[in-house]
Amino acid sequence: MPPFHFRVGFGYDVHQLQAGLPFWLGGITVPHTHGALGHSDADVLIHVICDALLGAANLRDIGFHFPDTDPQYKGIDSKKLLAGVLRLLRERGYEVGNVDSTICLERPKVNPHIPAMQQTLAEVMGLDADLISIKATTTEKLGFVGRQEGVAAYATVLVYKTA
Numbered sequence: 001m002p003p004f005h006f007r008v009g010f011g012y013d014v015h016q017l018q019a020g021l022p023f024w025l026g027g028i029t030v031p032h033t034h035g036a037l038g039h040s041d042a043d044v045l046i047h048v049i050c051d052a053l054l055g056a057a058n059l060r061d062i063g064f065h066f067p068d069t070d071p072q073y074k075g076i077d078s079k080k081l082l083a084g085v086l087r088l089l090r091e092r093g094y095e096v097g098n099v100d101s102t103i104c105l106e107r108p109k110v111n112p113h114i115p116a117m118q119q120t121l122a123e124v125m126g127l128d129a130d131l132i133s134i135k136a137t138t139t140e141k142l143g144f145v146g147r148q149e150g151v152a153a154y155a156t157v158l159v160y161k162t163a
């Protein structure tokens with residue numbers, strides 16, 4: 001077996017919640033009174049997966065590659081950004097081992113939507129859905145998440161290439 005070169009990456013992001021916006025999360029829309037605000041579709045889960053992947057390959061971060069000052073990314077579907085990030089990694093010989101993530105959101109409950117998010121992200125990333133873990137937590141009504149002013153997320157990834 002050839003020697004494998006493993007690297008880990010980590011991502012963190014926050015988006016404000018605003019009434020009346022579609023709530024893009026994990027590549028799907030989650031029914032809710034509020035949605036996330038951003039230059040793109042503001043899909044915080046995809047953004048942290050992008051940042052974790054870029055970090056693992058030491059390729060800076062999502063805003064470096066897709067600046068929020070660039071009109072071409074206004075309202076963009078973050079699945080396109082994730083596909084672009086994967087291209088950058090695969091061009092350099094990296095493959096994704098697995099993704100683990102946590103969404104911090106007071107409400108709504110996202111558990112019922114997690115299988116659809118996993119399936120959607122698996123298709124975009126060209127991975128088995130079993131390699132993409134998505135978890136959720138409230139912050140017990142504390143802080144900006146607890147006040148339902150925003151949504152946060154964290155992701156960790158393992159990437160590898162044969163040395």
Ligand SMILES: Nc1ccn([C@@H]2O[C@H](COP(=O)(O)O)[C@@H](O)[C@H]2O)c(=O)n1
Binds near residue numbers: 105110111138140
């Ligand atoms: N937006 C959320 C938040 C949490 N969950 C699920 O509920 C469980 C309990 O949440 P705590 O914050 O009290 O730990 C959590 O483990 C998740 O399974 C959810 O689906 N959506």
Ligand SMILES: C[C@@]1(CO)OP(=O)(O)OP(=O)(O)OC[C@H]1O
Binds near residue numbers: 041064067
């Ligand atoms: C994704 C980008 C690109 O449109 O915009 P936002 O949706 O504002 O997201 P953020 O995580 O704040 O920063 C990265 C941006 O460059």
